Amino acid sequence: MGFDFPLRKIIHVDMDAFYASVEQYDNPELKGKPVAVGGGSKRGVVSAASYEARKFGVRSAMSGYIAQRNCPELIFVKPRFDRYKEVSQQVRKVFFEYTDLVEPLSLDEAYLDVTENKKGNPSATLIAKEIRQKILDKTGLTASAGISINKFIAKVASDYNKPNGQKTVNPEEVITFLEDLDIRKFYGVGKVTAEKMYKLGIFTGNDLKTKSLDFLDSNFGKSGRYYFNVVRGIHLSDVKPHRIPKSVGAERTFSENLSSEVFMLEKLEHIANELERRLKKSKIAGKTITLKIKYSDFTLQTRSKTLPYFITEKALIFDSAKELLYQQQLQNSVRLLGISLANLNTEKKKAPTPKDNEPLLVQLKFDF
Incomplete structure (x- = not known):
């Protein structure tokens, strides 16, 4: 089976347990031990966990208290974002040796379009291997990679052989790969959506593919078309070298829970001040404002206008x-408040996508 749109060679590079790995590299005494970045105080939250800690169920965004309970030997380390940024810049220099089409998603991951590349290498698989080796040589850290015809599949594939591995999904393998894929591995399908899909009898990509666009639209709203497309290998988003943010925000976690709106106003004013600073620094403005409230039981609520x-x-x-x-009215005492601004003046109208029901055409030979 083939595709009726131009194919590209996309690599998704993801550093392995990045923050924790930097700490272990800089401090050899931490090597091979369960490490959590952040989360050390009573109210702390884990920013990242080493693979040794993950074996005990320690995950990012977990409270430090629960992380310590899961892994009594856990070592907490204060985050050093300046150091992480420094290493991230070293990694990105490696990317730019191969292509200028680099779209960073965060300090530790990025998409690269190597369809045409500075090395003239026709194999995206070999390029990914070279990049991972150069990252190791320059930083002492390992990275994993996914390689395929679009960003969606490349990102899913980069998780397959972690840590320190890579996976290529060749054009002729794409449809089978997606049909066999557990729905929980689809990028964009979170825990809540996965549970909803289970109730609808959708457990794999093949199950998802049997559902009509109308069915997916009625059950998943705007995301319905996305699911309909990606399971068919259709994801036309370009690698954007200058990634434009869709929202800008600021938030604060409090040392003690707040139980009254009156006590929160001073905190909100500080957050609004920080958000103004970030907006003006980036020369960005927005129309849609969202208040984020995380309660003491960790449930999350957002309110927007x-x-x-x-x-x-x-x-x-x-x-x-x-x-x-x-x-x-508040549902409980509050541990975190955040304000974000979306519907920004940087957004552009999306280009129209091909019709979803157009037939697939014969696959051209494409060396990966």
């Missing part, structure tokens, strides 16, 4: 957040 005009000023951000805070 869209203004008829773009804003960046602290006063307008704070007033809108205050209105959202008082919009409805």
Whole structure:
């Protein structure tokens, strides 16, 4: 089976347990031991966990208390973001040796389009292998990679042989790969969505493929078309060298839970001030403001409103957040507040996508 759109050679590179690996590399005494970055205090949250810690169920975003309970021998290390950024820049220099089409997703992962590359190497698989070796030589850290015809499949594939491995999904293997894929491994399908899919009898890509676009639209809204497309190998998003953020935000976790809106106003004002600073630094404005509330039981709630005009000023951000805070009664005491601005003045209209029901054409030979 073939595809009726141009194929590309996309690599997704993902550093292995990046923050924790940097700490283990810089401090050899931590090598081979369960390490958690962050999360050391009573109210702390784990930012990253080494593979040794993950064996005990320690994960990022887990409370330090639960992490310590799961792994009594866990070693907590304070995050050093300046150091992580420094190593990340070394890694990106390696990427640019091969292509200028590099789209960073965070400090520790990026997409690369190597369809045409600076080395003139026709094999994306060999390029990925070279890149991983150069990263190891320059930083002492390992990376994993996924290689395929689009960003979606490359990202899914990069998880397959972690740590320190890679997986290539060749064009002729794409459909079978997606049909056999556990729905939980589909990028964009979280825990809640996976449970909903299970109830609808969708457990694999093949199950998903049997559902019509109308069925997926009615059950998953705007995401329905995305699921319909990706399971057929259709994901036309380009690698964007200058990735434009869809939202800008700031948040704070408190040392003690807050139980009254009155006590939260001062905190919200500080958050609004930080958000204004970030917006002005990036020369960005937005219309949709969202208040994020994380309760003491870790349940998360968001409240949003869209203004008829773009804003960046602290006063307008704070007033809108205050209105959202008082919009409805709190469900519990609060451990975290955040404010974000979306619907930014940087967004562009999306280009139309091909019709979803067009037939697949004969596959051209494509050396991976």
